[in-house]
Amino acid sequence: MVCSLSVSLSYGPPVSVKVGSPALLTCSTPCHGDIKWALSKQLEELLAASCEKAICVEGDAFQNRTKVKQENASLLLDPAVYTDTGWYICSCSGSVLCDVHLEVFAPVTMSSSVGEKVTLPCYTHTDKNTGGNAVLMWWEKDGKPVVKLQHGKLSYGSGFEQRASVSASRYKDGDLSLDLTRFRSSDEGVYRCFHGNNDLGYPEAVILKASSTRLEQTVRPWWVSSQVWISSTLLALLCAAVFFWVWQRSRPQRQRTIVSSNTPRSENRETLLGASPSNNTGCVYMQRFFPIRFNSFRL
Template sequence: MQPMSLMISLFVFGLHMLPSLISGLQVVLGHTAMISCNRSCSTVAWMRNRIPVVRFVEGKFTVAPEFESRIKFSSDNLKKGNISLVITDTVYNDRSWYTCSCDGHEGCDQYLDVLLPVSLEVAVGDQAKLPCYSDTNKLTPESNGSIRWEKNDALVVKLKHGEMEFGAGFEDRASVSKAKYSNGDLSLTINSVKIPDAGLYRCFHLSEKDTYPEVINLIIKDCSSSNVIIVLAVIIGILVLPLLHVCHGKLLPACLRLKAPPEHIAVPVADVK
């Protein structure tokens, strides 16, 4: 490969990898993202890929149509030096670079990444297996594995230096496999799932490498109500069937009499004198 072609290839590769190399902000699709910025200024403009998102000039707010009703920007916070941008109900195309212009001076650059959750449905009392995979060193001994699982930003289980640490409510129920770490399998197992276990789970490889899937939405299905309906149906069936049988036995002769042909019906004959 020619030197110039090699440089161009490396440049393009660098542009592709830049967002993942720089610490950015991650938000789950549909959730709220806040891009922090603290500056003292009188005019503010937030831009997405150099395209205006919101402007505050001479006391007037202007919001881009695609962000209409999804932007929270407080003039009171502006007076306190907080010009952070809040985007509610995030959509996938919100992922991009955001830059703030404060009195014409740009700063607070931040890359917003929108994560797509994968849904997993499990019945109450069953075992849940939440998949997660990442690039790991095949030669890493079990004692050096590093995994962290969180549910709604709270610790579920952490594996580090061969020891496991558990979050509240997951003791003796949650686990990750030390043996499978070298295969890139960081999956989480939760035994005897409960209704409160429902939520958004994230897997982190402590070497900060990417993991897949990025977010899992665990849905807990309560089968107790359907079980009650089934039991009631069985009970009703047990009670009703004998009654139908008895009624059928009593009504059958009457039905046969009604359906009997005319010649079988006795007709009284008057005496002939």
């Protein structure tokens, strides 16, 4: 449905959602009559949804994605698509009730380990002749301030003091990137960079997450690490005890094997001397402990 529209739009903070998420547009005044929401495109409008006498109709570009509530004159888009971005006009019984700007962005995702430094990228077209004091740019996380550079001075949001920074010199190169040191798990969220007249840089948003492996190691209780260390030590001691026990058990058998293997040689020596084991016991033992190469003698 396309028709002409001539209405003065008001300006206020936009509703920002990422692609695929639900977007809720709400007027502060309820509507007790027929309600209509439309997306303004320059001097034209596209019907999003309208309800007349409890019968609601959706626009062609919003099929199966809208829900209208008259008690707070709200429009729910679920899910929001990238082309939903724009000004939405809400009218009640033919009178304009409010207008809301919806911004649908496609974020990029980054991750960092706890305690490390991370740089979130943001670029835009800037004037290379812009002086340091004329630079105005800032970053927000989930709609709350992170850091702001204005009149050559940095100001910080809560929890980002002396950890977040942007560069006025890089601004001339179109680089609005955010440097964040000593990353914390609480730093996770959606980050967006702005400059000048509330203009966005590219990418439109950065989703920052903590690396799962490092995060698990960081939040692990101390007693868990102690238990692992104690268990490893006990296992090593047990293995050493088993090895020692097996080694001790094998020693007598080895000695018996050695003596048995030497017996024929002793008997041969006794035979050469003309002695028997029964009559020359002492000599045999002497031969075992003090072996003599009898084959060097000629009888």
